[in-house]
Amino acid sequence: ETGVTQTPRHLVMGMTNKKSLKCEQHLGHNAMYWYKQSAKKPLELMFVYSLEERVENNSVPSRFSPECPNSSHLFLHLHTLQPEDSALYLCASSPGTGISGANVLTFGAGSRLTVL
């Protein structure tokens, strides 16, 4: 395993459901990230947390709500999603942000989300 664990690995939800994705890192890193990976599109950065403080929110719709209770855990709360939100959601961590973290960005295996 990479040291970054994501659960669940697969999730199917209706548009009115509320669910959460969980990420845990065992690497002692200070920064955690949520990325969206859609078919045939590049990775899209959604949120960045550094030392449990959100430092970036890339114009993500409010139906996605991140939470970082401590430096080892990151959640993505989902509510009233749309079918186009179906994608692989990847969590990552790094020692720090910027170039000091770019070369040691460690990804989890992802949570495959399907919105019906």
Next chain:
Amino acid sequence: GESVGLHLPTLSVQEGDNSIINCAYSNSASDYFIWYKQESGKGPQFIIDIRSNMDKRQGQRVTVLLNKTVKHLSLQIAATQPGDSAVYFCAEYSGGGADGLTFGKGTHLIIQP
């Protein structure tokens, strides 16, 4: 906006042959580049990186070439093995944002027996 892209979505090679995967970038301010490998059912994994003050960097069976004149990056994999089958994508670092990385779409490398 500026973007990082790949020339081919799928590349099929014979086991044992060498593979070359290409990437074009458009941000001339980018000073650091990374290649990732993503196997089916897994997250992206770092393969090799290169800074803009270098033209070539070698790893174990992999070589990255950087041509800043034409803003082109390539990943060469020598003597491909079945375990090399994956999606490969490049990323450029331009310093913007908390992570500063812009990712390409990816090339699916298929190894034929």
